[in-house]
Structure formats: structure tokens, C-alpha cells
Amino acid sequence: GENVEQHPSTLSVQEGDSAVIKCTYSDSASNYFPWYKQELGKGPQLIIDIRSNVGEKKDQRIAVTLNKTAKHFSLHITETQPEDSAVYFCAALSNYKLTFGKGTLLTVNP
């Protein structure tokens, strides 16, 4: 089955700096890669996604890149704000199932 590795497990940045989270996947058949933000005690919230026929997608301060050859995709958050602090999960869709990375705890220091 699919295996998703996510790094780093924790990330601390100063407000206004950029944050980058990276994931790799194993199943070349995976074709959809969403990113979720989870705040403490809440369910995951879809923040951005990318499909296998696209290399990059941007939505305001958030961007995702996908390298199908290398089987990795990354989340980029620019101009970070304290409210960006949360756990971020990457995921890959294979055989109609989402497999999640282990998560990255992002802390944005004011």
C-alpha cells in the first residue's frame, strides 16, 4: 500500500518568515495530494490540494508543489502569522484511500 513520509515533525518560525513542509510518497499510482491543517481538538481542514497533472498550485499565502518523478510534494506558507500555528498533514490518494503523513507541528512565534 501507499506510504507517506513527512518532514519535519516540528517547525518553529518567526512571524513573517516562510515555512516549508515536505512529503514523499511511494505509490506511483497516487494522483491526488491534499494538505490539511488541524487545530487542537478539531477535525482536519483542507487548505490546499494538487493533482498529479499539475506541478504547482497557489492560493494566497499557501502554495503546493509536486514532483511526480521524485514522488515528493511540498507545502509552502509565506508571511506566516501566529494563527498559522497548527499541525499540518500531507496525504496521498491511492486506490480511493487517503494515506496521511505523521504531521508537522508548526509554531509561529510573534
Add this chain to the structure above:
Amino acid sequence: GAVVSQHPSRVICKSGTSVKIECRSLDFQATTMFWYRQFPKQSLMLMATSNEGSKATYEQGVEKDKFLINHASLTLSTLTVTSAHPEDSSFYICSLRWAAYNEQFFGPGTRLTVL
């Protein structure tokens, strides 16, 4: 995105009792819903896929007789934890997939504590 609700948001029960968690799709009909379990500081683990009008498909290692899933309508799926034990204490989250686009939306979760 789709709006998903869960009820209750948190529940405390005694060991040996059963607990039912409801997952509702509020703004579109979902033929497929998913149930996940998340232990503290860990990732989401898929427990089962709930299909409207048919039996759920359980992931390896998940006891189907312990975690009963009923997807009786296009807007409601329920998860019943039977004979709950302290090790069943966890955060249970449902989700549904917007099949046309693959997006998967999650409910707010249910915190189960078994004493």
C-alpha cells in the same frame, strides 16, 4: 467545501458500555463516508469505509464486530463502539469524499473517553 457535522463532540462512558457517534453531511449527498481514529499526537488512521446501503469495508486490524458502522442514508453514517474499553479512548473523525473532485472533508471529531 462540504460541511460535515458529528455528534456528540465528546463523550465519557464506562467500560463495557456502547457508544454511538453520528456523522452527517449537511450540504450534499455522500455515497461514501470514512471513519478515522486519531490517538494523541499521532496521525489519522483509517478504520473503515462506509458505503450507503451496503456493508462497510474495514481496514486490516479493525474489528468489525466491535466498531459497527451503519450508513443508512446519503447524509448519515453512524459508528457504534461496542463494549468499550479504556484502550478505545481516542478522537474519532468521520469524513466524506466529494467524488467528482476527490476532495475529502472532515467532521469536527468526537472525543471518546472510556473510564
